[in-house]
Structure formats: structure tokens, C-alpha cells
Amino acid sequence: MIKTWQVVIVEDDFRVAEINRRFVEQVSGFNVLAELRTAAETLHYLQQAEQLPDLILLDVYIPDSPGLELFWRLRKDFPSIAIILVTAAKETVTVEAALQGGVFDFLIKPVDFDRFNKTFTRYRKQKVLLASKKEVNQEELDRLLFGSGLRADKSITADGLPKGIDRLTLERIEEISEHSSAEGINAFDAGEAAGVSRSTARRYLEYLVSAGKVKAQLQYGEVGRPERTYIKI
Structure with missing residues (x-):
């Protein structure tokens, strides 16, 4: 709800x-x-x-x-x-x-x-982040207090995004995550939908996690290592 x-x-x-x-x-x-x-x-x-x-x-x-x-x-x-x-x-x-x-x-x-x-x-x-965690790290606390992380200043591009994060690709990945199922989406499927590699999709999804727009959790299958999935907030 x-x-x-x-x-x-x-x-x-x-x-x-x-x-x-x-x-x-x-x-x-x-x-x-x-x-x-x-x-x-x-x-x-x-x-x-x-x-x-x-x-x-x-x-x-x-x-x-x-x-x-x-x-x-x-x-x-x-x-x-x-x-x-x-x-x-x-x-x-x-x-x-x-x-x-x-x-x-x-x-x-x-x-x-x-x-x-x-x-x-x-x-x-702020409310979503605090409700989802028992503890926060310094970067998360900086976002709570100041609206953004303090450590990333030197790596911010002219449009306000970290280096390596393209706005058009970010908007595409965010749109894909917003329309994913309640179980979330993994980096492979997000990359397929966006036309980018799995590692690229994972980088953008992790950025959305840091921005408080999605949350990540481990999904355990029957075999193999657990897979990191991303769920819209």
C-alpha cells in the first residue's frame, strides 16, 4: 500500500x-x-x-x-x-x-x-529511506540532511549527475524500473529492455538506489548465487 x-x-x-x-x-x-x-x-x-x-x-x-x-x-x-x-x-x-x-x-x-x-x-x-533501514551510512545521512551526498561534488557533471551517468539512459532505466512487476527487475532484464549491457544497467540501477528511487534486495533461486533485484519505491 x-x-x-x-x-x-x-x-x-x-x-x-x-x-x-x-x-x-x-x-x-x-x-x-x-x-x-x-x-x-x-x-x-x-x-x-x-x-x-x-x-x-x-x-x-x-x-x-x-x-x-x-x-x-x-x-x-x-x-x-x-x-x-x-x-x-x-x-x-x-x-x-x-x-x-x-x-x-x-x-x-x-x-x-x-x-x-x-x-x-x-x-x-527521507521518510521512505528511514522507514526502509535500521541504520544509515554517512552518504545516506548526507542525503537526508542536505538533499545530496557531499563526497560526490568533484564528480558531478554540468547537468547535476555523477560522471558515467547519462541523463537519457538514466531516464530510460528509471522508466523501465517504474513499470516493472512488484517482484522487481534484475540488471540483465533492465539492460535487455534498455538496449545496454548488464553491467551498464546495474550501474544505473545502483544510482537509482542511492537516489532513493528504487530499493535493492537479494532474490534466492533454486541454484546458483542470489541475484540482486531492484524494486520501485
């Missing part, structure tokens, strides 16, 4: 709230539970809720909550809820306080969908 993350929007301007709702609904895996206008309404909703949201989109300028007052109250009373600030506030003192308070991201209005989508995609990748 595909996981759906629940979102609450706290925004006093109904027009902005509607834009945020449309943005959320365009990102796969997210659903808007409620749109709330004030701090009092937000706290009452959360205190009475049978299901707490996973994420809150929060404006700083809420009429009955000066500054970051509501943000700090939410961090104290509902620490499990991730908060993304979507606000026109951009003073460095506000940004620094929010970062120290553990805000997941800070989006300055007006926010375009591409930037919005990157934030939600990063959140989803």
Missing part, C-alpha cells in the same frame, strides 16, 4: 491557502487534511484530532500569534509534526530562529511550484 502523508495548512489568507492546497495535491503521496486560519483554531484542531498530520505548512504572520509564537508552541506540544514555513518573513533573525527550532524547510513567498515540489519530494525521500 502506498503511503500518504497528511498535511495541514495554517494560513490566514484564503487565496494563498488555496494555492498551497493545489501545490500539495500536485505532489504524489500527500493529502491536505485541513486549512486553518488562526493559532487558536490550529491548536484546537490538533488537540482534538484523532489523526495528527505529518506536516504543517505554517505562515509566520498569523493574526493571533506574533512572530514565531505558534511555531514554538507547535514544536513544544507536537514535536512529531514536521513544519515547513511558507511566509513573507525573511529577516535573518527569523530564519535563524526557525532553523534552530528544527524547521524542515523555509519557503519565502511567493513560492513557485518547482521549489515547493523539491521540498515535498525531499521529505518523502
Whole structure:
């Protein structure tokens, strides 16, 4: 079953709230539970809720909550809820306080969908990775914290991919993996479908594993060594 993350929007301007709702609904895996206008309404909703949201989109300028007052109250009373600030506030003192308070991201209005989508995609990748592992290595942790590995900087090409990874081939391998069966696909079959060698297909599939788009597991047959298969996330 595909996981759906629940979102609450706290925004006093109904027009902005509607834009945020449309943005959320365009990102796969997210659903808007409620749109709330004030701090009092937000706290009452959360205190009475049978299901707490996973994420809150929060404006700083809420009429009955000066500054970051509501943000700090939410961090104290509902620490499990991730908060993304979507606000026109951009003073460095506000940004620094929010970062120290553990805000997941800070989006300055007006926010375009591409930037919005990157934030939600990063959140989803983090949740999927953490749910799939008991431990993480440094490279995986770097991706969780910064959205990409730190060690690969010198080997990144102009289009943002590691050397040896061609974008057109990557898109083809990714498309093949997305349309594979629930049991996944191995490097040989992926290479056959993409018209590349088995070793090339394996390199691209392993890159998709590192990017959090597929997961790898060993499939044991009746004879021979176990085979590494790749399953879409």
C-alpha cells in the first residue's frame, strides 16, 4: 500500500491557502487534511484530532500569534509534526530562529511550484529511506540532511549527475524500473529492455538506489548465487 502523508495548512489568507492546497495535491503521496486560519483554531484542531498530520505548512504572520509564537508552541506540544514555513518573513533573525527550532524547510513567498515540489519530494525521500533501514551510512545521512551526498561534488557533471551517468539512459532505466512487476527487475532484464549491457544497467540501477528511487534486495533461486533485484519505491 502506498503511503500518504497528511498535511495541514495554517494560513490566514484564503487565496494563498488555496494555492498551497493545489501545490500539495500536485505532489504524489500527500493529502491536505485541513486549512486553518488562526493559532487558536490550529491548536484546537490538533488537540482534538484523532489523526495528527505529518506536516504543517505554517505562515509566520498569523493574526493571533506574533512572530514565531505558534511555531514554538507547535514544536513544544507536537514535536512529531514536521513544519515547513511558507511566509513573507525573511529577516535573518527569523530564519535563524526557525532553523534552530528544527524547521524542515523555509519557503519565502511567493513560492513557485518547482521549489515547493523539491521540498515535498525531499521529505518523502527521507521518510521512505528511514522507514526502509535500521541504520544509515554517512552518504545516506548526507542525503537526508542536505538533499545530496557531499563526497560526490568533484564528480558531478554540468547537468547535476555523477560522471558515467547519462541523463537519457538514466531516464530510460528509471522508466523501465517504474513499470516493472512488484517482484522487481534484475540488471540483465533492465539492460535487455534498455538496449545496454548488464553491467551498464546495474550501474544505473545502483544510482537509482542511492537516489532513493528504487530499493535493492537479494532474490534466492533454486541454484546458483542470489541475484540482486531492484524494486520501485
